[in-house]
Amino acid sequence: MSVNKDFFDPTRAFNYDFQSTGAPPTGWEGADRLPENLVPTHCCFCGVQCGMYLEVLDGSVVGVQPRFSPHNQGSLCPKGVVAYQQVGHPARLTYPLIRRGGKGGRLERATWDEALDYVVHRWQEIQAQQGPDAVAVYSGSSMTNEKCYLMGKFARVGLRSRHVDYNGRLCMSSAAGAYAKALGIDRCPLPMTDLLLTECLLVVGSNMAECFPVMMQWLWRARDNGAPLIVVDPRQTALARTADLWLPIKSGTDVALLNAFLRQVIHDGLVDEEYVRQRTVGWEAVREAVEAYPPEVAERICGVPAERIIAAARLYGRANRSLIMHARGIEHSTHGVDNCLACINLALARGQFGKPGGGATMLTGQGNGQGGREVGQKANQLPGYRHIDDPEDRTYVAKVWGIPVEEMPGEGAAATEMVRLMAEGQIRSCLVICSNLMVSLPDNAVVQRAIENLDPLVVIDFFLSETAELADVVLPGNVWCEDEGTTTNLEGRVVKINQATNPPGEARRDWEIICDLARRLGRGQFFPYHSAREIWDEYRVASKGGVADYFGITYEKIDAQDGVFWPCPTLESPGTPRLFTERFAHPDGKARFVAVTYQPPAEEPGGDFPFRLTTGRVVYHYLSGNQTRRLGFLNSQAPEPWVEIHPRAAQYLGIQNEERVRVRTRRGVMELKALVTEAIRPDTLFIPFHYGHREAVNQLTIPAVDPTVKIPEYKECAARLERIEAPPEAEPAPPRENFTPANAPKMFPYARGERKGPVKEVGKEF
Numbered sequence: 001m002s003v004n005k006d007f008f009d010p011t012r013a014f015n016y017d018f019q020s021t022g023a024p025p026t027g028w029e030g031a032d033r034l035p036e037n038l039v040p041t042h043c044c045f046c047g048v049q050c051g052m053y054l055e056v057l058d059g060s061v062v063g064v065q066p067r068f069s070p071h072n073q074g075s076l077c078p079k080g081v082v083a084y085q086q087v088g089h090p091a092r093l094t095y096p097l098i099r100r101g102g103k104g105g106r107l108e109r110a111t112w113d114e115a116l117d118y119v120v121h122r123w124q125e126i127q128a129q130q131g132p133d134a135v136a137v138y139s140g141s142s143m144t145n146e147k148c149y150l151m152g153k154f155a156r157v158g159l160r161s162r163h164v165d166y167n168g169r170l171c172m173s174s175a176a177g178a179y180a181k182a183l184g185i186d187r188c189p190l191p192m193t194d195l196l197l198t199e200c201l202l203v204v205g206s207n208m209a210e211c212f213p214v215m216m217q218w219l220w221r222a223r224d225n226g227a228p229l230i231v232v233d234p235r236q237t238a239l240a241r242t243a244d245l246w247l248p249i250k251s252g253t254d255v256a257l258l259n260a261f262l263r264q265v266i267h268d269g270l271v272d273e274e275y276v277r278q279r280t281v282g283w284e285a286v287r288e289a290v291e292a293y294p295p296e297v298a299e300r301i302c303g304v305p306a307e308r309i310i311a312a313a314r315l316y317g318r319a320n321r322s323l324i325m326h327a328r329g330i331e332h333s334t335h336g337v338d339n340c341l342a343c344i345n346l347a348l349a350r351g352q353f354g355k356p357g358g359g360a361t362m363l364t365g366q367g368n369g370q371g372g373r374e375v376g377q378k379a380n381q382l383p384g385y386r387h388i389d390d391p392e393d394r395t396y397v398a399k400v401w402g403i404p405v406e407e408m409p410g411e412g413a414a415a416t417e418m419v420r421l422m423a424e425g426q427i428r429s430c431l432v433i434c435s436n437l438m439v440s441l442p443d444n445a446v447v448q449r450a451i452e453n454l455d456p457l458v459v460i461d462f463f464l465s466e467t468a469e470l471a472d473v474v475l476p477g478n479v480w481c482e483d484e485g486t487t488t489n490l491e492g493r494v495v496k497i498n499q500a501t502n503p504p505g506e507a508r509r510d511w512e513i514i515c516d517l518a519r520r521l522g523r524g525q526f527f528p529y530h531s532a533r534e535i536w537d538e539y540r541v542a543s544k545g546g547v548a549d550y551f552g553i554t555y556e557k558i559d560a561q562d563g564v565f566w567p568c569p570t571l572e573s574p575g576t577p578r579l580f581t582e583r584f585a586h587p588d589g590k591a592r593f594v595a596v597t598y599q600p601p602a603e604e605p606g607g608d609f610p611f612r613l614t615t616g617r618v619v620y621h622y623l624s625g626n627q628t629r630r631l632g633f634l635n636s637q638a639p640e641p642w643v644e645i646h647p648r649a650a651q652y653l654g655i656q657n658e659e660r661v662r663v664r665t666r667r668g669v670m671e672l673k674a675l676v677t678e679a680i681r682p683d684t685l686f687i688p689f690h691y692g693h694r695e696a697v698n699q700l701t702i703p704a705v706d707p708t709v710k711i712p713e714y715k716e717c718a719a720r721l722e723r724i725e726a727p728p729e730a731e732p733a734p735p736r737e738n739f740t741p742a743n744a745p746k747m748f749p750y751a752r753g754e755r756k757g758p759v760k761e762v763g764k765e766f
């Protein structure tokens with residue numbers, strides 16, 4: 001039986017954490033008393049950002065109640081229900097830690113003064129020797145807009161370094177690049193509630209039922225209205241099991257399939273010619289390019305029967321209003337930008353963008369994955385989706401920040417490129433906040449060597465992550481409900497996070513830590529904030545006039561409207577739920593068709609590595625698992641990783657369900673349980689990525705990246721499956737070369753030299 005098919009039993013959510021800690025939950029003594037306060041807020045986990053109330057008793061968060069927001073309608077998923085158990089969790093970091101006795105030493109308790117002074121002293125030393133860019137910031141998007149904005153400013157103004165990037169690089173940067181290029185704006189074009197108006201749903205590379213569970217209610221309602229569902233996924237996910245058509249595609253081949261769809265739409269005479277003429281440019285090149293993908297050719301590349309490709313193209317092409325939703329299944333690819341452009345081409349040819357319920361969209365993953373990519377914590381970006389190379393943008397933001405424009409650093413390295421710079425010694429210290437690199441970056445043996453080169457590696461987290469374990473200084477930060485702020489959900493709806501309690505022990509709010517660091521760097525005058533609200537009000541101004549204009553979004557307006565969609569340029573504006581109704585965001589108002597052709601993934605299966613290995617998520621865990629592996633109920637449902645394998649492959653290799661097996665790639669090897677299931681292609685293996693150390697699938701993944709946006713190819717590499725009882729390999733895998741700067745380009749495909757063209761070719765935003 002598949003672990004991920006289990007249904008959620010809410011009564012078990014109250015198991016709290018006995019299993020992992022043996023300690024009774026905080027607030028247990030008060031279990032017979034009613035909470036004295038209900039704080040309205042939103043979930044800290046995925047991009048849906050469901051409304052919830054936190055129950056507060058005697059100043060502690062003791063429970064959760066559903067809250068009706070327009071998009072979640074009072075629902076919560078298993079993660080949302082137990083999110084609050086992080087707050088008083090016994091494993092919270094409550095005081096700073098410093099590694100004493102050098103790199104081999106232990107993390108020991110320190111005072112804030114000692115920890116911060118040490119960090120600032122080392123940063124000053126390093127920057128004096130090597131220049132400001134030798135210190136980098138690696139940030140994340142599970143934090144509020146206020147904090148994400150602050151991290152970009154802290155890197156550029158506090159540290160005066162150009163190196164700041166964030167974990168969105170690993171997430172949907174390919175979608176962002178494609179939408180910016182084709183449509184001029186990188187945001188979901190419609191509110192989730194528009195799904196009710198959709199007449200056909202095409203989901204490409206998303207396990208929506210497990211990753212955006214609460215969004216499913218809109219999908220079910222669309223289906224009740226008669227909308228057919230087409231799912232493209234190498235696995236028969238919970239979503240695919242209910243689809244009208246499931247297209248079990250070979251990982252990494254989506255461009256061929258999507259181009260074949262468009263070719264079929266053209267041959268069936270279903271192109272919206274007038275829309276194409278009036279609202280787009282570049283159609284002829286796309287029309288010609290897709291001619292090379294008749295269904296039989298696509299079948300050979302993608303492994304999906306030609307008849308099914310034709311059936312799906314017709315189902316999609318004949319619908320008056322259709323919506324394509326895609327996620328990391330196509331975006332985590334060395335051709336991630338092309339994959340998204342192929343979806344956009346299809347929707348444009350059908351004249352869908354701008355229609356209520358129509359178009360194409362990425363399903364943004366992290367809680368603030370949308371806001372986090374607009375506020376200026378990206379290597380080439382300034383607040384409001386402004387571009388760091390644009391003289392006007394630089395001047396405007398420098399003025400808001402109060403620095404001379406000449407002091408504004410230029411573009412820095414992408415998160416995936418930083419690894420190489422760390423290994424080479426160009427980056428000598430890094431401040432990591434809201435990211436767990438040791439679990440989330442591909443080929444983590446190389447990542448470990450790179451971050452062990454840092455001195456100091458500084459991590460701000462609230463639980464000791466696998467990355468914090470390697471840090472020289474660990475600073476205890478806050479969980480979401482210990483501070484106020486905003487997040488922007490996957491629709492582009494800005495919502496308000498409210499404070500329910502204070503950080504425990506000596507832990508501090510993240511923004512207070514950053515401002516303290518800035519002060520000790522002698523840059524305190526640029527970080528004079530007393531509250532998150534002051535940071536927000538500055539961000540509103542910094543974003544004013546940008547693509548992502550937040551100026552009109554005040555905390556009060558968010559409360560009054562229960563969410564505001566950007567762009568919202570004035571105090572009077574109610575915000576913009578639907579985009580592109582009249583024009584696209586390019587200066588001429590027209591969308592760009594961009595022709596894309598199929599190119600194989602970086603590593604194709606064959607020879608000793610016959611399987612396609614793909615990776616992803618399960619409903620019970622969140623990202624690197626540093627949070628959810630500590631929550632008893634969630635962890636009890638999925639306590640360790642497994643590899644999904646089709647019965648035919650299992651039979652061929654003599655593998656039984658639940659048997660421990662070895663999965664090997666050219667990067668590494670791991671042992672885990674086999675889950676024999678028909679819900680996967682026979683040539684494909686799937687492993688969830690939420691686990692650390694020897695259980696991390698990123699020991700195996702390939703560090704190849706999309707040449708323009710640098711997103712890793714998490715969804716496809718070549719792998720071998722071995723029985724553990726089998727005799728040891730006759731020929732063990734060759735040992736990994738030791739890293740030297742000379743072989744860096746080979747070991748680190750993130751090397752800038754391997755870009756196919758200049759970064760900005762993909763679109764202004766990239």
Ligand SMILES: Nc1nc2c(c(=O)[nH]1)N[C@H]1C(S)=C(S)[C@@H](COP(=O)(O)OP(=O)(O)OC[C@H]3O[C@@H](n4cnc5c(=O)[nH]c(N)nc54)[C@H](O)[C@@H]3O)O[C@H]1N2
Pocket residue numbers: 046047171204205206207208210211212232233234235237249250251252253254327328329330364365366614615616617618619620621622623624686715716
């Ligand atoms: N429970 C849970 N929910 C989450 C998260 C979490 O960690 N746990 N994380 C959040 C975040 S940050 C993100 S980015 C989203 C991710 O949300 P999703 O993208 O929906 O999730 P994934 O599991 O990464 O991958 C989606 C699907 O892609 C399929 N796939 C693999 N390779 C290919 C391919 O080549 N082509 C196609 N068409 N499909 C392929 C996989 O089989 C998988 O079912 O989820 C968000 N929500």
Ligand SMILES: Nc1nc2c(c(=O)[nH]1)N[C@H]1C(S)=C(S)[C@@H](COP(=O)(O)OP(=O)(O)OC[C@H]3O[C@@H](n4cnc5c(=O)[nH]c(N)nc54)[C@H](O)[C@@H]3O)O[C@H]1N2
Pocket residue numbers: 140142143144167168170171172328332365366433434435436437439440441442460461462463465477478479480510615616617622623624625626627689697698701714
């Ligand atoms: N093989 C494989 N690898 C993947 C993926 C995949 O599908 N397959 N998916 C990729 C994707 S889409 C993503 S988004 C990345 C995510 O990768 P990461 O961002 O590295 O994963 P998280 O678990 O979100 O890490 C966040 C860390 O910050 C902490 N944290 C959370 N919120 C806050 C906060 O407000 N303040 C502070 N100070 N700390 C906080 C958490 O405890 C956690 O340790 O992983 C990527 N890696």
Ligand code: SF4
Pocket residue numbers: 043044045046047048049050075076077078079080081211212213214215
């Ligand atoms: S669907 Fe996402 S936001 Fe909603 S409760 Fe679940 S994890 Fe939280």
Ligand SMILES: [Mo]
Pocket residue numbers: 170171172365366
């Ligand atoms: Mo993500």
